[in-house]
Amino acid sequence: MPETRPAPDPARAPTLAGGASIRRMLRARQFWEQRSLHPVARLLLVLAVGVLLCIAIGFAVSSGEFTRYDLLAVAFYAGVAAFAWHPMTAAVIVMLISSVGVVFTGSGGDLLELAVALSLVAATCAPWVIVTHAVLLGVLIAYITTSSSALAAGGVYGIVGIAVIAFLGGVAFRLVAAREAFLVAERTRLAKDLEAIARESQERIADELHDGIAHDLTLVLFHARALPRQPDEEARQVSLSTIEQSAENALGSIQSLLSMMRDTATDGPPAYPTRYEGKVVVAATSLGALLKDAGIPTRVKVPHSGLPITPAAERALTEIAIEAVTNILKHAPRTQSAAIEILARTGSVELVVKNVSPSETPAQALSSGRGLHRARQRISESAGVLVAGRTTDGWVFRATVPAVAGHVN
Structure with a gap:
């Protein structure tokens, strides 16, 4: 958020x-x-x-x-x-x-x-x-x-006294005018601050909708469309369970969103971004399982030890993993296979999400959405880089953040 x-x-x-x-x-x-x-x-x-x-x-x-x-x-x-x-x-x-x-x-x-x-x-x-x-x-x-x-006698003192009074009156008038200008400037500043706060609240709501509800509804839509074509009862049960779980998650995200808008706490489950607690390894494993449940063979490769990156960089990688998987389900439902890899290299940590799809996938839908735009902004704040583009047989999302010496999450 x-x-x-x-x-x-x-x-x-x-x-x-x-x-x-x-x-x-x-x-x-x-x-x-x-x-x-x-x-x-x-x-x-x-x-x-x-x-x-x-x-x-x-x-x-x-x-x-x-x-x-x-x-x-x-x-x-x-x-x-x-x-x-x-x-x-x-x-x-x-x-x-x-x-x-x-x-x-x-x-x-x-x-x-x-x-x-x-x-x-x-x-x-x-x-x-x-x-x-x-x-x-x-x-x-x-x-x-x-x-x-x-x-006349004493006239000099009278003129000097009048001059002093006139000067003080002019300064008093200047004070009144300056105070009015100050109040106008202060009112303008406060109005701009309130507008900025309102825009930030709108951004928070939009992020909540995108990160939580949109992802869950994508899963619901994907499995609802695939349900009539499932080959056996076990696959049908997987789709039904995913639809039920995703609907519950979407409801929880809506409750969290309403709570945020009202600035009060609810007893519902937390919003979607906290589901993986900002841990990219947990997110990669869970997202790989989601793709497998959707009938997409997925290879997941994650390190067994902590990652030497900051919490902000890890949250950015988690967002990118979520966005990539959501785009696969939304825009490339005929994907033949996918892979999610987290590679700890010397001086950097790299997240790679790629898929193999036989059909043409709209490049604009994958590369210019709100989620990727925001993820690029987030990862740039951690001096990282995000690249998303077409390969010979699908799409790849590659995000790299610098490693931090002595820092292990």
Whole structure:
């Protein structure tokens, strides 16, 4: 049976709750990368800028003239609106217009607007842009303090306080946006994990159907077709016994399959793959007897001592032996003779299953089924090789796995 991954453990998933998690996020490079505004925040920003533009235009209309202050205000608001689409461009525009306003008009209002804009810069731009914005704000505050009296007493502290609040607000917004992105990514990861677990469960069910029920039903079908042609009563009894035993095994496999699907234990017999307990020698002997009972003279040659291979490699060889014998019964019922051999060579162990059949056997049915495809995958995990193909008088399945020094099953 294929190994399954454990279900995702919610306790292991990272969380954003707690100061330690926030500190980890603040130190993460991804957190400080340039990011776009949330669609809702983008809409609110555009609406707010629209209201400010309407107010600025209203003042200009009421005064009867459009001054350079009004022009700078409109340009500044347009730059703020650009944060909805291009934060970097918007930050450059805002810093440039604010610098022009402070230097050429000496207006403290431009400093205040630049301080407030720090919230958008902190929420969307890269760290170097945030630092540039803060440094520029400090330079302009120093400039206007030393060159004019546009700021009232204590005005510097007010602008610095507003800038700090704006920066913290921008970082808070970045935290909220990053948390939402994290939750979306986590939800996507969990969905993929659940899909993978579902696929693995489907694979387990398919393997159970193939390894157990399909094999037993193949025996039932083979002997049911052969029963009317049996030459004597003894052969008929062998077929009847095989049909009965195979039907019972299939029923046990179904019960095991239902138990696996419900994740509960049943009192029925275990699934088919455990019938030979993963021992290829036991499987070869039993499968040889099955072929003989089916009227196919079969030669079985197995070593008397343990095999120097890993349990995974032995399970793979067992699957290949089962698959080969099942294909003989299913696709080559007129087989004249068969052989199952396990050869312990220097540095490797080889399983050979071959048959002699007078009829043409569909190559596709024997070489591209689910069982052989999966067996090839399993044996490749143990650095082994499986070859299945036609010979001059039948078919041969040859699987080779490397021996493991000092390891005997």
